[in-house]
Amino acid sequence: MVIEISCEEVWREISNYLENDVSPQLRARLEAHFKGCAHCTAVLKGAGNVVQLVNDGSVFDLPDGFSNRLYKRLQDRLATGRRKSHH
């Protein structure tokens, strides 16, 4: 017997559901709700898509030359450190 759950409660758990971070009982209640509720299913799929899109990573490239500039700055500092230790 699955106890019903409201849309508001479902929204509160959608992120945890996507993370697989809900108890088996809650999972059963959520899944029963999704079957009968188009709105919540849309929210679930949309939130899942957001995670997938963000996860893709290509939207968030490092600026060109970032690594080289970081390396250069570290090198400069490390070189200064070495000179100091020699004196």
Added chain:
Amino acid sequence: MGATKPQVEASEAALIERVAAGDTEAFYELVRPCERALFLAARGILGNDADAEETAQEAALKAFSNLRRFRGECKFSTWLIQIALNEARMRLRKERRTLHESLDQTLRADEGDYVPRDFADWREIPLEALQRKELREALAGAIASLAPKYREVLVLRDIEHLSIADTAMALGITEVSVKTRLLRARLQVRDALAPGIDGGWSLGSTEYKKVRPW
């Protein structure tokens, strides 16, 4: 004991030892795997590339100077991200002070329930849609529109794939707060993207034309 530690931590510890022994090149090896996280953590707070890059560099230099203080209670990457977040916040605070704005306003707790605004049905996003400039820009814009505390969590967890525990550690908040903010961030980004889902980046495909059947 050491044998039970994951491989990653073992190699991290070895690199740290090399740095301590004077092999400063090893420090770059430590930073390289997390340089993107370093940049994005700062970018999430500061909102622009130039300031974020400078802050990321400052954070790496600071980590180098303070490496002796790193006790291995968390991963090196988490510690480095913590430093970057602190540097970015300090920088933002300085800027805000000159602008006479109150940081408290944006940091005020606002973690009540989030009610989705748009119930458009996305179904699945085809991979080729990701290549579309419109979608990439809309996504970047949606994330930029989040309040910093939600953006930070989304960046660390969903972009950089830190665990919930590491995200909490890096931000100095509880795991419960991470989960609450993550939920809000994901739903808000979803709402921000929903209006374009049946237009814009789905041009050329009939599949997404009718996402709002009601």
